[in-house]
Amino acid sequence: MKSKFNSFLGGIHPKDDGKILTSGMKEVIAPIPKKVYLLMNQHIGAPAKPIVNKGDVVKIGQIIGEAQGFISSNVHASVGGKVVDVSPYPHPVTGIKSQAVVIENSGDEGWAEALNVEQDIENITPEEIKQRVLSAGIVGLGGATFPTHVKLTPPKDKIIDTIVMNGAECEPYLTCDHHVMRSNTNEVLQGLRLVMKCIGCKKAHIGIESNKQDVYTTFKNILANDHAIKIDLLEVKYPQGAEHQLIKALLNREFKPTQLPMEVGVVVINVATAVAIYNAVKFNRPLIERIVTVTGNGVNKPQNLLVRIGTPVRDLLEIAEPSADINKIIFGGPMMGIAQGNVDNAVTVKGTGGILALKNQPQYTSHACIRCGRCVSSCPYGLNPSELSIIGESRNVSLALENNVLECKECGCCSYICPAKRPIVHHIKFAKALIAKQKTKK
């Protein structure tokens, strides 16, 4: 069926997407945690290097982890207080251990020197914008946590003609981006304009899923006389907010799953990232907090919280009043989020847009594939997930590569739709891990 909104091939839409739980609510500023745990590998790329020692006193916004190389990012203190520990800690999403700086909050809400001061940005140069984004430690807040200053530095041979602003928020349950667009509308647009100025790009295109009509109307009114920034409603379909599907829907440009959007002359910026960019450039404010949706049927008060980076998940759940029989806790949304085995070790990172606490979650038993073909028609990348899952089960690395397993983005449409309840994404991830293992052996 053809939708009246721009869209892409494949994808799924869950009947009950859980957004209603939190979509209309005002944000709550979470109490400042007693302790924060700041991981050095919160971003894609090289982990930062801790530059503080146990016993040091730090102020808010002070750099505590220094970027190592170009594709890396600074980490800043999100509370003021004393460093009580620097030790390895597992990442809640990747599971990889890296150094973490643990700061005990002393109640000192003062910013480090020269931070949080309003700047005159009338005549700012692109280079200065880039510099401030770099030092503020901004990464893609949509979840991929790709260092933003890298995006702002496209290679010379790639001409960027459009900035795409991602306001799709297709992941069920999450409303943090919706919330940002509603309460920080102007900051979002200012951030977008800064990105355009930095890259030297004349055009921008905002995409918003049609279930967020209210913010679309607001944007539309503000942008009535602005011909540089276009805005479009998109069909409510997962994964509409993935780079490939978003660019296809807005600009009708296609590129390979293994390529970056700059291949087709596009840079994609998430709305929350745009706000962070604006704050960094205008106020010299590093990335120390973000909006997190704490939701699910396992909490009595689902809400959007303004949270300091590094807050323990347990603190956030307590605010949302958890019920006793929660049996699944997920970092991120239900489609791509990572289930946690133990709440005590989990702390928020820059990429955490949602904490999903669910109760009465079933454990599915997997059956043999009945070749219904639903996964094939729902795969937005044109793969054959059914075959890939069977190949994954049989651990056949070469056959997996032959069937383009590396083109899979693990969006989860196939597992979602499978009537045999096969954990297709699991098998694909497994096959990818085998491939990676084989590569390191060689």
Next chain:
Amino acid sequence: MVNNTQSGTPLIVSASPHIRDGDSIPRIMWTVNLSLLPAGFAAVFIFGYYTLFVIGLCCLTAVLTEAVISILKKQPAFEMIKDGSAFVTAILLAYTLPPGVVWYVPVVGSFFAIAIVKHAFGGLGNNIWNPALAARAFLQVAYPVAINSDWRFFTDAGAMNVMKNITRIGENGLLLDAVTKATPLAKESGTEIYTLYQLLIGSVPGCIGETSVIALLAGGLYLIYKKCIKWYVPVTYLATVFIFSIFLPPRTMTPWANNPFYHLFAGGLFLGAFFMATDMVTTPLTKKGMIIFSVGAGLLTILIRFYSGYPEGVCYSILIMNTATPLIDRFTKPRLYGSKLKK
């Protein structure tokens, strides 16, 4: 307090995604069973209660066979039976048998379908051929008399009296004569022709579940509505048969030889197009593949009806296309996203 692994409810750790669609294999299978009901009612109405006995025999044998095999495979028997797939196979097989078939034929056929065609190839999801159709083909070779010509058995079933009052079969109204023919497509019955109304209602000779086009259509539309089958499979299949039956010159010139409506409504075409060519396990994965499958099956049906010794071609056409399915899948892979568009 939030519980964790140390206290209270343990947390489930599994790979994403964490929400699943409500549809499941049992739901699909039981929907198919439900959609087969109208044709079953029509069969009892047209041919009498003995058909119910045949359907029951098929189901009983299928379930027992499935239970024994699942015990041998050390899998939970009840779970396997509960998914309803054995019933689908059993009912479809019963629908392809003559209404007065002798009792051991459905028993042997049902056993063959489940034990050999389905489980010997790896169980649900791994069979190459549609179990019901493969079993029917097996029976045709094993019991040619019971399947093809010995239709008089039917008159002994005692259902005749019921039927007499409802409808008449054949032009001359002579029941015995009419029911000795296996199908309205039989070439020796060249002089007999049934009206389209008779064919639609199903008051014509034929196998248990194949005669009533209206009942099959109702079930088929329900399956399309429930998204268990794709509409373009039966439509392409029927359209192919329709078109080729007009243009191809038949070997035996019967009055209905080039009547496309006759070819659509007579024989097992509707049963095959809606319930067998749409079987998920044994047909291609992609839309393109399914359409190639349906066109191939349609063409083969007409070729068999026109140029072979058999009056009816649906069964073999689908079995042959089942065999070709892996090949079709291989050449109809979906286009990889971002790879160059074909011009």
